[in-house]
Structures are given as C-alpha cells and as structure tokens.
Amino acid sequence: MAEPATPRFLRPLAAPGAELGHAITFDAPLGLDAGRSIAPWTCAYMTYGSLNAARSNAVLVCHALTGDQFVIGRHPVTGKPGWWTSMVGPGKPIDTERFFVICANVVGGCMGSSGPAETDPRTGQPYGLDFPLVTVRDMVRAQAALLDALGIEKLLCVTGGSMGGMQVLQWAASYPDRVVSAMPIATAARHSAQNIAFHEVGRQAIMADPDWRGGRYAAEGTQPSKGLAVARMAAHITYLSEAALQRKFGRELQDRAEISFRFAPDFQVESYLHYQGSSFVDRFDANSYLYITRAMDYFDLAADYGGTLAEAFRGARTRFCIVSFTSDWLFPTPENKRIAHALNAAAATVSFVEIESDRGHDAFLLDEPELFAAARGFLNSVAQSVGA
Amino acid sequence: MARSLRPDLAAIAEMIPEGARVLDVGCGDGQLLEHLKTTRQVDGHGLELSQQNVNACVARGLAVIQGDADADLHEYPSQVFDVVILSQTIQATRNPRAVLDHLLRIGRRTAVSLPNFGHWRVRLSLALNGRMPRTRALDYPWYDTPNIHLCTIADFTALAAEAGADIERALALRADGRTHPMRSDAWGPNSFAEGAIFLLKPRQPL
CATH class of the missing domain: 1.10.1740.110 (Rna Polymerase Sigma Factor; Chain: A)
Structure with missing residues (x-):
C-alpha cells in the first residue's frame, strides 16, 4: 500500500488554495457485494483535529448521496464551505479540538475515491459503466480498509445523515467491535419504495x-x-x-x-x-x-440478517443515538423509530430524538439547536465513558 | 447533582440494586435515571412521551427513546431489565392494566409509584364540595387532565393481584415526603398516604 498522496480531482479546482486532503491507493483488491472486485483502488479522505495517544478519539463522519469528504473548510472544487460546518469544527458538537474527525469519499463517488469517472487501470480509459455496482456495505468495507491503513482500530463514534446514516448502521452491524457509538441521523434501515x-x-x-x-x-x-x-x-x-x-x-x-x-x-x-x-x-x-x-436503493440491512432488523444488532455493545426530523418525508420519523425499536429488541443502549423542524430532510445539515444539544450530550457521555 | 430528588423517586432509587439494568417508563427529564447512573452505576434506559424531555435526557447523556407507554411497550423483549420503573405515570396511561402487564413481562421487578386518590382530603373534598377534587399533586380540572385513570392504593393492590404480581415491598408516601413501609392491604394508608410505592414481582416467572 502506498503512502497517502494528494487526491486527483476530475473537476477544475475553484479554490486551488483550499486543503485537498489525502488519498491512499490500495493494491489489495476491494471485494464488492456485486461479486467483483476493484484493484488497485483509491480512497480519498480528509481529517480534522488530531488523534490522541490512546487512539481513542476518532470520529468517522459518513457523507450523504451528493456530499463528500470536505466536511468543513473551503471546498476545493466549489470554493464554498463544507457541508457540515454547523456540526463539526472547533467548539462545535463534533469538536475538532477534542476529536479526530475522518471523512472519506465513498467508493463510487467522484471526489477522488475510485468510481465510474476514474481511470480503469486495465484499459487506461474512464471506467464508465464498467465500474462494478457498489453497495452501502462496500462503502463501509472501503472505509474499514482506510482505518486499518491509518492504524485506527476503534471509532469513538460513527455518524452521518441520510445515506451517511445508512453507512452508520452498516458500520454498527458489520464491525460492532470497532464502533463505540453510532449516531445515525435522518435515515432508514432500508430504502423505501417511494x-x-x-x-x-x-x-x-x-x-x-x-x-x-x-x-x-x-x-x-x-x-x-x-x-x-x-x-x-x-x-x-x-x-x-x-x-x-x-x-x-x-x-x-x-x-x-x-x-x-x-x-x-x-x-x-x-x-x-x-x-x-x-x-x-x-x-x-x-x-x-x-x-x-443505486447503492441506496439496494440498502436493506434486515435482509442480510434473515429479515429481522434486530438480528443485525444482536449482542451490540455500541451505544446508539438516533435522530429524525418532524417534517422529513424522505426519511420520516417512523423509519428512524423502526431502527430504535429494533435496537431495543436487541437490548442495545439506544436514544431516539425527534426534532421539531419544518425544513424537511435537509434539516440535518442546517442550524438546528436541538440536534446540536443532543449530539453534544451524546458524544460527551460516550467520550466520558471511555475516557477519551 | 444540585437538585434534590422527588421523595417518591428517592424511595424508588433505594429499591434499585447497584449496577442493575433499569428501564424508566415515563422518565420525564431524566432526574431519576441520572441519579441512578451516578449513585448506583445502573445501566439506565428511558421511555418518555414528551419530545422536549427526551431531548433534555439525551443532552444529559442518557439513553432515552421518545415513545408512548400505551403503544410502544410491546416492542420490548421479555425479561431484559432487572427493574422497570413507572413513577407517577400509571394514572396517565390509557390502558393501565395492559401497561402493567407489559412491565411485569419486561422486567424481573417492577417499581410503581402513584398518587393515592383515596386520601381523606380527596374524599372530603368530593363529599363537601361535590366537585371533582383537585390536589396539590394533581391540580387539574376534570375536563383537562392527563390523569385519566386515577386510583386509590386499594385499587392498585387489587390490580396488581389481578395481573398476577406479588407485592415485594410497599411504601406509603406521606405529605412531608417521608416514606414508611405499609401493609398493602391495610386500611390506614389508603386513607392517609399521599401516595404509594410498590415493588412488584411477577408471581410466575415468564
């Protein structure tokens, strides 16, 4: 495996002075749910804050469908602020003075990680539709490989909204021992027909x-x-x-x-x-x-566990905090509550917060003080419990 | 913790073993759960109807779910909690019997505190004024109250018997906030206690 390099962006940089983050290219193939694998493959990521000596303060942020690894700071391609500046940063609920925040561009994405727009090493041409279909579980598998490369065994918290929340749930199901706490926001354990x-x-x-x-x-x-x-x-x-x-x-x-x-x-x-x-x-x-x-459409966590969502979390020691918004009709409260009930049935430690907001699904990206209070309280208590 | 614990909550706290796995149904803003977490190292969980209260709990680092005792208890698996707590909540449920059945199923022990509508002042108020009594603890007019299923201590002990629960401990709550053990079938507390706290155990383990 190569050392972290500067990611290559397919789009012109609107803000060339902005931090570009890192990219690691893995030679070992990434096996995918579609039955194929990609090799070599690249994971582009950003980190904020610093990892403590015990390596116990890492927080993984998972981005949504059209998000990317540029959580805060100036985005090199758009020149605009990152997508979660309200939640992440110095003194923010996900406090970068206290936590080491990692966010990776999902596999299949277009901000430096391997995806259909990247060059297929076998042909020298862009993959296009020759890129294998990916799933949320593939995205999480790629992130796990990244964390291995960074030498991070445990995550204090995995969090994200929408498709980011799907990754959070998948993380908790696939790697329960690596996830101390999980905060899925405005999400679902399966994508609905609508x-x-x-x-x-x-x-x-x-x-x-x-x-x-x-x-x-x-x-x-x-x-x-x-x-x-x-x-x-x-x-x-x-x-x-x-x-x-x-x-x-x-x-x-x-x-x-x-x-x-x-x-x-x-x-x-x-x-x-x-x-x-x-x-x-x-x-x-x-x-x-x-x-x-497509990856979101295919997401149905319970299906991987015999149709019972609670089975996905059986024996989980991960602490969960689930958040929904009253006016979100894309990932409505009942979908989020279904996760909370499954966790209850698995006797997991779970909080569920529904936040009053008329701003729809996008509320998770916006200035929602109740969201910040819940996230802050949850992260604080988790950090205290493990001494991070 | 700065706030002093409500007397019935303090009495319930006394009944909880160290390190127990506890579910507080109707946990309010989490006062009891926080107390139990800090003083008894319990693994505390809560269910609370009011979203504002839930958010306050989560902000305090408690594991609390927004939900309704009447609607959501069936989601909980059996016998996963050492103690399930229902403090000053049973009178506000739509179906107290069903709620009690669920609590007895979910927890190995169930702690219930309730206001006593058999208190002599309540009786006297109704007798003298001919209007539905309003008490310090339950100061609502009859047409606009969350307390839709008020009962007396004798009523509750009868319900517990019907639900197949043994009363392990029974405490009478006095007006000055002090508690003392009582015989649950005694005549005195039903007239003179402001409220009561019971520790129940399902007669036949499920």
Missing part, C-alpha cells in the same frame, strides 16, 4: 440525456448536464418540505411583476431549482449519481 421511485426518476433523466452516451460521455467528450440537473432538481424537492418551500418562495415571481405566459421560469421556486440543478453539474459526475443512488 425513495427508490424518486431515484429512478433521477437516473432516467440522466440516461435520457443524449449526451450521456450510454455512460461513455467522458471518452466521447460530452457531459449529460441537462439530465443530471433535472435529476438534482427532482431530488432537491424531496429534501425540503412543503412548508419550507411555501415559506421561502410561496408563489412569488422572479424578476417580474406578472406571469409571462411563457415557459421561462416565472416563479422564484423555479429559478431556485434551476440554480440547484446547474450548480450541481459543476461538481458532480452523472455516472457517480447513478451508482450511488
């Missing part, structure tokens, strides 16, 4: 774009930007709530006093979605979007 349906709309939008070229757009010098933007627009609606959209935009018109009787965006909510779509394509790879949404 969520699979939304993902399929997004994938079809990408694949319907003539510039997608059967996934070979990189080799052919095109970009399915329109399709990816539509996928993002549709998905973005699911991250918000009806109330939040109404409060933010209502029926307000954009840059005009009257409706135009044309199909150009009249409403503010339309131009907002257009902006979300067009800014997304500058930082995300369309094929990665296909792969990662």
Whole structure:
C-alpha cells in the first residue's frame, strides 16, 4: 500500500488554495457485494483535529448521496464551505479540538475515491459503466480498509445523515467491535419504495440525456448536464418540505411583476431549482449519481440478517443515538423509530430524538439547536465513558 | 447533582440494586435515571412521551427513546431489565392494566409509584364540595387532565393481584415526603398516604 498522496480531482479546482486532503491507493483488491472486485483502488479522505495517544478519539463522519469528504473548510472544487460546518469544527458538537474527525469519499463517488469517472487501470480509459455496482456495505468495507491503513482500530463514534446514516448502521452491524457509538441521523434501515421511485426518476433523466452516451460521455467528450440537473432538481424537492418551500418562495415571481405566459421560469421556486440543478453539474459526475443512488436503493440491512432488523444488532455493545426530523418525508420519523425499536429488541443502549423542524430532510445539515444539544450530550457521555 | 430528588423517586432509587439494568417508563427529564447512573452505576434506559424531555435526557447523556407507554411497550423483549420503573405515570396511561402487564413481562421487578386518590382530603373534598377534587399533586380540572385513570392504593393492590404480581415491598408516601413501609392491604394508608410505592414481582416467572 502506498503512502497517502494528494487526491486527483476530475473537476477544475475553484479554490486551488483550499486543503485537498489525502488519498491512499490500495493494491489489495476491494471485494464488492456485486461479486467483483476493484484493484488497485483509491480512497480519498480528509481529517480534522488530531488523534490522541490512546487512539481513542476518532470520529468517522459518513457523507450523504451528493456530499463528500470536505466536511468543513473551503471546498476545493466549489470554493464554498463544507457541508457540515454547523456540526463539526472547533467548539462545535463534533469538536475538532477534542476529536479526530475522518471523512472519506465513498467508493463510487467522484471526489477522488475510485468510481465510474476514474481511470480503469486495465484499459487506461474512464471506467464508465464498467465500474462494478457498489453497495452501502462496500462503502463501509472501503472505509474499514482506510482505518486499518491509518492504524485506527476503534471509532469513538460513527455518524452521518441520510445515506451517511445508512453507512452508520452498516458500520454498527458489520464491525460492532470497532464502533463505540453510532449516531445515525435522518435515515432508514432500508430504502423505501417511494425513495427508490424518486431515484429512478433521477437516473432516467440522466440516461435520457443524449449526451450521456450510454455512460461513455467522458471518452466521447460530452457531459449529460441537462439530465443530471433535472435529476438534482427532482431530488432537491424531496429534501425540503412543503412548508419550507411555501415559506421561502410561496408563489412569488422572479424578476417580474406578472406571469409571462411563457415557459421561462416565472416563479422564484423555479429559478431556485434551476440554480440547484446547474450548480450541481459543476461538481458532480452523472455516472457517480447513478451508482450511488443505486447503492441506496439496494440498502436493506434486515435482509442480510434473515429479515429481522434486530438480528443485525444482536449482542451490540455500541451505544446508539438516533435522530429524525418532524417534517422529513424522505426519511420520516417512523423509519428512524423502526431502527430504535429494533435496537431495543436487541437490548442495545439506544436514544431516539425527534426534532421539531419544518425544513424537511435537509434539516440535518442546517442550524438546528436541538440536534446540536443532543449530539453534544451524546458524544460527551460516550467520550466520558471511555475516557477519551 | 444540585437538585434534590422527588421523595417518591428517592424511595424508588433505594429499591434499585447497584449496577442493575433499569428501564424508566415515563422518565420525564431524566432526574431519576441520572441519579441512578451516578449513585448506583445502573445501566439506565428511558421511555418518555414528551419530545422536549427526551431531548433534555439525551443532552444529559442518557439513553432515552421518545415513545408512548400505551403503544410502544410491546416492542420490548421479555425479561431484559432487572427493574422497570413507572413513577407517577400509571394514572396517565390509557390502558393501565395492559401497561402493567407489559412491565411485569419486561422486567424481573417492577417499581410503581402513584398518587393515592383515596386520601381523606380527596374524599372530603368530593363529599363537601361535590366537585371533582383537585390536589396539590394533581391540580387539574376534570375536563383537562392527563390523569385519566386515577386510583386509590386499594385499587392498585387489587390490580396488581389481578395481573398476577406479588407485592415485594410497599411504601406509603406521606405529605412531608417521608416514606414508611405499609401493609398493602391495610386500611390506614389508603386513607392517609399521599401516595404509594410498590415493588412488584411477577408471581410466575415468564
């Protein structure tokens, strides 16, 4: 295994001065659930804070579908702040002055880790659809290999929202002895039919774009930007709530006093979605979007344990804190509560917090003081219990 | 801990063995759980209806789940807790008998504290005023109260018998906050105790 290097980014850097993080390339193959393996493969990651002498203060943050390893600080590709600056940082609930925070770009991603946009070492061409399908368990397996390489045996906490929360659950199920505590947020132990349906709309939008070229757009010098933007627009609606959209935009018109009787965006909510779509394509790879949404669709933790979710956590000594938000209809409270009940049935130590918010699924990324109080209290008590 | 423990909670705490695995149903803001954790090193868990209270518990590092005793207890496996606690909560449940059955199933012991509606002042208030009594502990009008299943000490001991529970210990709670052991079938406490605390054990182990 090579020493950590600087990751290679497929997109132009908007903020070349920003910290680029690290990447480790593994020669040993990464076996995948699809029955194939990739080798050599790369894991790009960021760390924040410092590991203590006992190596007992490591916190793994798992990112969501369109997130990446740049949790805080300036993002090298977008130039914008990281996606979880409200939760992570000096003095924040996940305090980087106290904890060593690690976040890795998931396998299948497009921010330096091996994925469909990276070069296939066998052909010298981008993988495209030749990249094997990945699962949430594959993502976690890759992270475990990274931690082995970093010499970190135990994680004080694994946390993340949405698909990040799925990885948290998978971590607790796959590596119970390595996970002291787990804080899955706004997530589910299986992707619902409705969520699979939304993902399929997004994938079809990408694949319907003539510039997608059967996934070979990189080799052919095109970009399915329109399709990816539509996928993002549709998905973005699911991250918000009806109330939040109404409060933010209502029926307000954009840059005009009257409706135009044309199909150009009249409403503010339309131009907002257009902006979300067009800014997304500058930082995300369309094929990665296909792969990662598929990984989420395939996630069904109970299925790996004979259909009983509690079995996934049998004998767990990991402490859990599960968080949901009242207006999240993508990963609603009952899905999160189902995890809490399964943990109860497995006699695990579990807290469950439902936070009042009208901001939908995205609430986990936003300024939610109750979330911060719960996370702070939970992490404090876990850290105290192990003397970290 | 700065706050002093409510008298019935202090009496319950006395009944909990060191290091026990405890479930506090209706744990409020976690006062008892925190006390048990620090003084008796228990493995404490809580179930609480109010989200605000749950959040307060989690912020204090307690393992508490938002949920409803009436709806969620069936999710708990049998005999996993050494002691299950139900303090000043049974009178607010929709189905006290079902809740008690679950507690007896989930825990090897069940500690219950309840206000005594048989207290002479309650009786006198109803007799003299002809209106539903309002007490210090239960100061709600009849039409707007969470306490929908009030009972007397005698009522509860009858329910415990019906549910197949043995009463291992019974304490009368006096107005000044002191507790003293009582015979659960005695006439005196049913009229003179403000409340009672019982430690129950299922008659036949499940």
